[in-house]
Amino acid sequence: xxxxxxxxxxxxxxxxxxxxxxxxxxxxxxxxxxxxxxxxxxxxxxxxxxxxxxxxxxxxxxxxxxxxxxxxxxxxxxxxxxxxxxxxxxxxxxxx
Numbered sequence: 001x002x003x004x005x006x007x008x009x010x011x012x013x014x015x016x017x018x019x020x021x022x023x024x025x026x027x028x029x030x031x032x033x034x035x036x037x038x039x040x041x042x043x044x045x046x047x048x049x050x051x052x053x054x055x056x057x058x059x060x061x062x063x064x065x066x067x068x069x070x071x072x073x074x075x076x077x078x079x080x081x082x083x084x085x086x087x088x089x090x091x092x093x094x095x096x
Contacts, residue, residue: 009084016089028068032091035063037081051080 038048038059045059052059052073061067062077069077069088078085 009086013085013089016086028070029074029089030065030068031062031074031077031088032065033088034059034077036091037077037083037087038063041081043081048077048080052076 038045041048043051045063046056049056049059053076054073058067058073062069062073074085074088077083077088081088
């Protein structure tokens, strides 16, 4: 991806984070798109948890938005699912 395209993608990711804000506890960011990305990847919560090196309970909490994800967790989820951060941060049918 070109630097210009990557900059545009980064801007969308930042805008998505700002739009979501912080969760109730004020830590991490909610991931409303996590469930859809996991389903598209054909993974169970347990399989994703193993790939991300966390517990199934954490994946459940992230999907239910009971807690937010820290940046390191977000990066690991993106790598495991093969998605961009914006895919996890946005839940709607947003057009590029």
